[in-house]
Amino acid sequence: MQNKQTAAIGETAGHEKPVRRQWLRPDARPAALVLLATVALIVSMKLVNSDFGSLNQLTAILITSIFLVVASFGQGLVILTGGIDLSIGVVMGIGGMIIAGMTRGSDDMLVYALPTALVCCAGIGVINGTGVAVAKLPPFIMTLSSGTTFFGIGLALTAGSSQQPVAPALQKFMSGSWLGLPLPVWFLIVFAVLATLVQNGTAGGRKLYAMGSSPGAARVLGLPTTMLTIAVYGASGLCAGIAGILLAGYSSSATLDMGNALLMPTIAAVVIGGARVTGGAGIYLGTLAGALFLSTLSTVITILSLSQGLRSIIQGGIIIGALLLQSSRSAQRH
Amino acid sequence: MESKRISRGIAKAAAAALVSSMCVVPLSQAKAKDHYKVFLNMSYSGNSWQAAAANGIKALAATPPYDKMIEFKTVISGTDVQRQISDLQSMIAAGADAILIMPLSPTALNRVVKQACDKGIAVFTYDATVTQPCAHNVSSITARYGANTAQWMVNQMGGKGEVVFNHGVAGTTVTKTYDEQAYGVFKKYPGIKIVGDFYGNWNDATSQEEVAKILAAHPNIDGIWSVDGSYGSLQAVINGRPARLVTMAGQSNNGYRLAIADPAMQAKGLKGVSSSSGPSVGGYAFKLMMEVVTGKKKLEQQNVEFPLPWVEPKDVKVCPGDAFVDGCNTFPADKVSALFLDTSLDGKLLPELSIDAVQTGNPKAGAKMEELPPVKYADTLPGVNCTDCTPPADWLEPNLVKPIPVPN
Amino acid sequence: MAKASPWYRRLGGGATPAMLLLILMLGIYAVYEPSALTSFGISNLLNNAIVLALAATGLTIVVLTGEFDLSGAGVVAICNVMAATLSMGAPGSMGTLGLVLLVGLLVGAINAYLIAILGLQSLAVTIGSLIVCQGIALVLLPAPGGEVAEAIISGVTGDLFGIPIAGIMFVALALAWTFLKNTRWGIAVYAVGADPVASRLSGLNVPTTKFIAFVLAGLCYGAAGFVYSAEIGSGDPRISDSFLLYMFAAVAIGGTSLMGGRGGVRGSLVGVGILTVMQKMLFAIGVAEFYTNIFNGLIMIAAIFFGQLSPLVARIARRRPA
Incomplete structure (x- = not known):
């Protein structure tokens, strides 16, 4: 509590431009808060249902959160630059469909199918990025339209569902375990570390922050904003592709519409994690926390056995609550 | 050319409308042409x-x-x-x-x-x-899927056990109708406890995620009732609790049909009926x-x-070719995807x-x-x-499966 | 804002390329589908478009202030469900209209409070309120059903002196915005959207401006839900699920910048027209099936791309003499 007060004062004093050596710490606070809220959710559920919160339960939540965790990294990068990617759901479906369509139930083609799927998905991202950076189309519309278009192309080519199962190796990966932990959880840990490094530990990542907080200044500084933008959307496509491949492996088959339900949650995860939609703020740890929070929340709501209407009301209410909680500092500015 | 055809169609339609407005329209009008x-x-x-x-x-x-x-x-x-x-x-x-x-x-x-x-x-x-x-x-939708499948599960489970309820898409009449029927049947048996329910949106990936989560919270579930997303639901149990499977009702995914007829799976407790639209x-x-x-x-x-399609484990018959002939109703695993819906075809x-x-x-x-x-x-x-009609008095009751007495 | 602009630029309210595209598409549609220009065809078209037009109008106002609002689809769902359950009962048609508008106003005010006063991020808040509203709709009516009073149906989808009511509403929306945007508040909307910091420094009340925008938007969504109910004659809690993206598409195609400060309602109405006619035109020229999706996407991109060219050309033209 004490800390929060001083931080608020510090921020007010710093006004719009936070002091340089402090840039990580205020950013990390929403992440910590959201993680705390996640733990609180699990603990409070344990009071209702004693089976809840077991190791099994936690790994189940982690495994099912992996798609959101991966896809929202891409969304987070795009939002960091002040954009948004609405094609993520479609790209996920396309990634899964390519894997299923090329492997046709055997592992032989997997070495070709994986790169093909990832290149195609990243390619859609690059098209998005080009539209945004070169043709100057608003990201919202560019990605929405390309999503619609590629969904149509996918439908025309496949009629909407893979006729063959995905490679057994992928299915085994999603259900196997190593050292007592499921493989997807290992994947999640490695991915989270890499993503944090990329977003918050590299020069490229720092350039994105500069670009997001002030595109004009970034250009004056000589940052290659066009290339960076294209790269960011490409990365988002790539992440969506990976998420789609994982989802196909998890459910051992793919449909074109299987990613649609994940689009909104990727945005929610990023924003709950402390990012600003206008760009330039938020760290991957926050996005990760947001994704885990949303997954836990949906698990809790499932266990409570409520009607869908009440589920939605609670879910939406908690999202707003989380926003209120973490931005109580910014409210003090007024 | 195109527009001519269209306008001819309109003239015809207009004529038909004229005719139909003059007399009481029978439900379906045949107007044979070539x-x-x-x-x-x-x-x-x-x-x-x-x-x-x-x-x-x-x-x-x-x-x-x-x-x-x-x-x-x-x-x-x-x-x-x-x-x-x-x-x-x-x-x-x-x-x-x-x-x-x-x-x-x-x-x-x-x-x-x-x-x-x-x-x-x-x-x-x-x-x-x-x-x-x-x-x-x-x-x-009127064939009482909800009542029949729920009753079948109750019979198989001997009238007691923990059941997970996999709804379809919220806010649709199908979901409401089937849910009402299935709930009604389950409720008659005090031994049946519904320990979790979720909206699987007729989607296997979603169903699998949700069942995995529920299974972790309720490790002892005995049955899963579903409308669709059945193969995904089963996958979650096979991954999460491989030694002890469940009693199920659900779709006609080829993988699901093969599983319910597989003696190895049956030995682990899998009992399933494949139905659904x-x-x-x-x-x-x-x-x-x-x-x-x-x-x-x-x-x-x-x-x-x-x-209503209705295939119990004993009815599963694998087809040698690529069509349903001589009463076969399932394909070998290497022929189609596990999610392939066998009810895409109908031999009869x-x-x-x-x-x-x-x-x-x-x-x-x-x-x-x-x-x-x-x-x-x-x-x-x-x-x-x-709209202004009455349902049959017993529309919530099963009509394909005979109920067992409530155990005491 | 804009100085003496030639008549053709005023035609679409700053959305000239979109307007030209709409005329082109209408032309193609009319050539391939002779019934397009009959009164039946036109009133169908207007009735198809009016719900989206109302909702997009609301969204435009919010977007002009530089904020997002995803709650529209949720409000439409609640209002549709209310109209289907209430209008045959005690509240009657006018009572239902009042209640529905009140709900729109209420949701708008809650959004406004969280965003304009507390300073929360609009995109995130309205994702939350969208989900809550959809939930409320499902609680009120768990499965499609209900009935909308005949008075509402005929009142909204009928015509007045031979002019479809939907057409009158279209014109009313355009006129209302022409009036509103010249009020003090309307001018503030553009200023706040273009540069909130400068607006604050120059003494404009940014929170109040945004607050009013969200509330007005809520009212528009409420009205859209009411008209939607009249169009379909019943209630369906999931009916507006796919509505949201079309709302945004209409706004963007109409030349309103999603960053705020530029554009207007008339452009959005043109955008609505494009989206509505597109469906009809693609059908008429025989683009069937999956390709509809592809064309939908490509036309949207093209519309916006050309829309972007017009300010660019204008800027170049302005720079040259200087």
Whole structure:
């Protein structure tokens, strides 16, 4: 509590431009808060249902959160630059469909199918990025339209569902375990570390922050904003592709519409994690926390056995609550 | 050329409207001619069920003699009901003779459906229904899936155990109807405890995620009731609790059918029934519609029931070829994807179809249309297939499965 | 803002390329579908478009202030469900209209409070309120059903002196915005959207401006839900699920910048027209099936791309003499 007060004062004093050596710490606070809220959710559920919160339960939540965790990294990068990617759901479906369509139930083609799927998905991202950076189309519309278009192309080519199962190796990966932990959880840990490094530990990542907080200044500084933008959307496509491949492996088959339900949650995860939609703020740890929070929340709501209407009301209410909680500092500015 | 054909269609439609406005319109009017303009209006797309249904319909429309008789067009409206309304209006204007619809809503299309009927267009729906009385609904929604499957599970479980409830899509009449029936049956047995429920959205990936989560919280579940997403639900149990499987009711995914008939799985406790509405209802509705339009059949009532598929483990019979012949109803695992819906085909009612036909929409080589047996008219369910009507008194009770007494 | 602009630029309210595209598409549609220009065809078209037009109008106002609002689809769902359950009962048609507008206003005010006063991020808040509203709709009506009073249906979809009511509403929306945007508040909306910091420094009340925008938007969504109910004659809690993206598409195609400060309602109305006619035109020229999706996407991109060219050309033209 004490800390929060001083931080608020510090921020007010710093006004719009936070002091340089402090840039990580205020950013990390929403992440910590959201993680705390996640733990609180699990603990409070344990009071209702004693089976809840077991190791099994936690790994189940982690495994099912992996798609959101991966896809929202891409969304987070795009939002960091002040954009948004609405094609993520479609790209996920396309990634899964390519894997299923090329492997046709055997592992032989997997070495070709994986790169093909990832290149195609990243390619859609690059098209998005080009539209945004070169043709100057608003990201919202560019990605929405390309999503619609590629969904149509996918439908025309496949009629909407893979006729063959995905490679057994992928299915085994999603259900196997190593050292007592499921493989997807290992994947999640490695991915989270890499993503944090990329977003918050590299020069490229720092350039994105500069670009997001002030595109004009970034250009004056000589940052290659066009290339960076294209790269960011490409990365988002790539992440969506990976998420789609994982989802196909998890459910051992793919449909074109299987990613649609994940689009909104990727945005929610990023924003709950402390990012600003206008760009330039938020760290991957926050996005990760947001994704885990949303997954836990949906698990809790499932266990409570409520009607869908009440589920939605609670879910939406908690999202707003989380926003209120973490931005109580910014409210003090007024 | 194009516009001429259209205007001729309009003149014809106008004439038909004139005729129909002068006399009381019978439910279905046959007006035999040699060329028909037929539309398939899909709404949802991008999943296995819709793809299989649409491909089956397309393959039938290209099967002789319909390939020469029908000018067939598919239109996908998406999930926005106003777009579906707009497309239906366009079809009316284009002089359609018959429209086969997968309606987005049982009530929202009523006005435009009425407009179509008034122009003498035969309007049929498949799987989902509309309450407008001038349209024909072809569906198995009235076949008491919810009551029958729930009763089957209760019987298998001996009237007690923990059950997980996998709803379909919230806010739809199908979900409401089936849920009401299944809940009603489960509630009669105090030993049955519903420990978790979720909306699987008829989607296997979602169902699998949700069952995995529930299983972690309730490690002792004994049964899963589902409408669709059954293979995903089962996968979650196989991954999470491989030594002890569950009693299930659900769809007709090929992987699911193979699993329930697999002695190794049965030894681990898997008992399952494969039922639920299958994509072949689309092909059936198309055949029926064409027989009505060409005057071969006359329908006396609005609602036609498509027989509810019902395959218990003992009924599973693997097919050697790529069509359902001699009563076989499942394919070997290497032939189709685990999610392939075996009810895309129907050996008795749709012998014209093959695996390839429902996967690509191309007709089966050498197939010829065969006439349908007499139809079974459906029960009326208010809000589902009619407005001012009463449901049968026992519409919540099973009619395929005999209930066991409540254990004490 | 804009100085003396030639008549053709005023035609679409700054959305000239979009307007030209709309005329082109209408032309193609009319050529391929002779019934397009009959009164039946036109009133169908207007009735198809009016719900989206109302909702997009609301969204435009919010977007002009530089904020997002995803709650529209949720409000439409609640209002549709209310109209289908209430209008045959005690509240009657006018009572239902009042209640529905009140709900829209209420949701708008809650959004406004959280965003304009507390300073929360609009995109995130309205994702939350969208989900809550959809939930409320499902609680009020768990499955499609209900019935909308005949008075509402005929009142909204009928015509007045031979002119479709939907057409009158279209004109009313355009006129209302022409009036509103010249009020003090309307001018503030553009200023706040273009540069909130400068607006604050120059003494404009940024929170109040945004607050009013969200509330007005809520009212528009409420009205859209009411008209939607009249169009479909019943209630369906999931009916507006796919509505949201079309709302945004209409706004963007109409030339309103999603960053705020530029554009207007008339452009959005043109955008609505494009989206509505597109569906009809694609059908008329025989683009069927999956390709509809592809064309939908490509036309949207093209519309916006050309829309972007016009300010660019204008800027170049302005720079040259200087």
